[in-house]
Amino acid sequence: MSDGGRLNAGLRGSLVIIGGAEDKTGRCVILRRFVELAGAEKATVAVITAASEEPERVSRTYREVFARLRVRETSIVRVDRREDAFQEEPLERIKRATGVFFTGGDQLRITSAIGGTPLYEALCEAYEKGTVIAGTSAGASAMSDTMIVGGEDGVAPKRCTTAMAPGMGLLRQIVIDQHFAQRGRIGRLLSALAQNPFVLGVGIDEDTAIVVHPDGIFRVLGSQTVTVLDGRGVSHTNASESAPDEPLALFGVTLHILPAGHGYDLQRRRTLGPEAFEGEE
Secondary structure: OEHHHEOOOOOOOOEEEEOOOOOOOOOOHHHHHHHHHOOHHHOEEEEEOOOOOOHHHHHHHHHHHHHHOOOOEEEEEOOOOHHHHHOHHHHHHHHHOOEEEEOOOOHHHHHHHHOOOHHHHHHHHHHHHOOEEEEEOHHHHOOEOEEEEEEOOOOOOEHHHEEEEEOOOOEOOEEEEEOOOOOOOHHHHHHHHHHOOOOEEEEEOOOEEEEEOOOOEEEEEEOOEEEEEEOOOOOEEOOOOOOOOOEOOEEOOEEEEEEOOOEEEOOOOEEEOHHHHOOOO
16 A cells, blocks of 8 residues: 555555464355465465564464365464565465465564565565555564564553554555453554554454455454544644653544454545445455
């Protein structure tokens, strides 16, 4: 996306951004949709385990899941060190893939390992050409140009509530938080919004995802909800004057709660009901 929330001209790829703890043993609604977008039984999926401290266990889990979903080929892209992102084999796996999946873990491990590398360039090129990029938990947070990398759960918004860092930039002017309702993270998303009210805050619950299409419209999947915080109407915030541990004042935030089947237009910043998606799969 470019300034104002508009997607890059000519962009063909979609994003599947998952709040973590997605169903891997039942109907697998979210992962099944990712596979469908990647080509169904013709899909070639590359799983990037850069965020995880247990890449072997995580790799095994997603190999098994995608095998049950009849993915034609699942390859594992191990990026344990930054130098791995300069090797030819991981690049070839990204170039071959119709879908790329980032696992959970620590989002800083993703950006510090692949940011500015040939692997990152290959990922962006694949996304522009139509590859589906998915991420769960930490992999979800890393999708935006500014990401939340830490903060307190279940507390009132304060300047010290949220730690921020540059993300992968597949979405711009949006901040994503995951495990949202389950860990009480509205305070830290509001803290991010108070520091830059133009940014759109998107909090995604566990076993819930948004599918972001090239036209800038996303639709919600899964068993819980997505919270959208729009700060364009903010008339006052004391973020620049308050002490780091002082509760923030924030007037005029618009809040939307979107369950499965509902959606949001990122360009126009407006909600969409199920009727907007009639006729779609």
